[in-house]
Amino acid sequence: MPKKKHSAKHESSDEYIADDSEEPDLSDAEDFVAVFGGLTIPQAKSGTKRLNFPLHMRTTMFGHAIIQQYCSKNPPTVDQFIHLLRLINPPMAGLRVSETFITGIASWISNNVSQQSLAGFLVEKINGKLGTVYTYDISISKALVNAVMDPNTFSYNDILQLHDPSSAIGQQHAILNRQMVPFGAPSGQRPPSMGDVVKATISHLAGAGCIVPSSRVAATVGNQGVVPPGTSPASMPMMSSYWHPAVPPTAGASYPSAAAAGSSLMSAPAQSPYGPAAPIWDADKVRASQNENAYAIFRDKLTQEVERAQESGAADPPDSVRDNMVWNGGDFEYHSENDYVGW
16 A cells, blocks of 8 residues: 655644744844944954944034044044044953954044145144154144044034035135144144054953953843943033043144134133053063163153253253153153163
């Protein structure tokens, strides 16, 4: 007797077995959710993909750079850069992820707030060299500054159209006879490199406890901000505009139009709430130790020069002492950002 055949419908039903492995696990959410600049946490860890910043974020980064007066050849101070991070709020999800985001932001500034990108509107002219580092005289279009000074109307789209004949900023630049105003560090002041700013910023944030394990990001995206030590994110609301004068532009630089308008751009807290950087890489720890030893030599040498001047009856310290005090920030204290080894 022939075997009874099953219907195709019945066979199909019997052969189907639900495969739970195809269902995404909640613990794998970080593989699918873009947390910043279009990147997921695994993509940020790998460092193989470029960040893609939305328009509003590019507007904030560019506006902050112009208001605070930093660019590719005159990088921001650590305080200025941390304030920018507060504005755009990248998740601080472990060292590798944080480094990817922070480096990407710094690279964007270097590439887009530069003479090459803003040809005719930003000029970075070499004026000398200190050691192996070139120094620059930098100037910027007054029309560009005026446009950025109004965050209610300015958009980075205005910069993308800067060299278009219909550009409002370009037309205003021509009306003002292409007037340029000083920008950034005073002539001859040695700027830090953008790489140094990135490393110091990560060290500050790590020391302040702002960098959290990546496993906690899913619960903290949008809430875990870059905050000073001992301060909760809730007690420091995000700034609504790049124009907010939380930190001053580079010392010695100012915009006459901003001062005439009674702007508080030059106001600043008495000192940074972040404290000194905490070296987290072995090479940095060695470098920090060498720098501290070199500082002791620096301090002793200047102290001896002052004592000799006093013994000789001089009313003022030698020019060499004054010059070195200016280089050191106006005092004899240790400043971790200074290169005492190179001195």
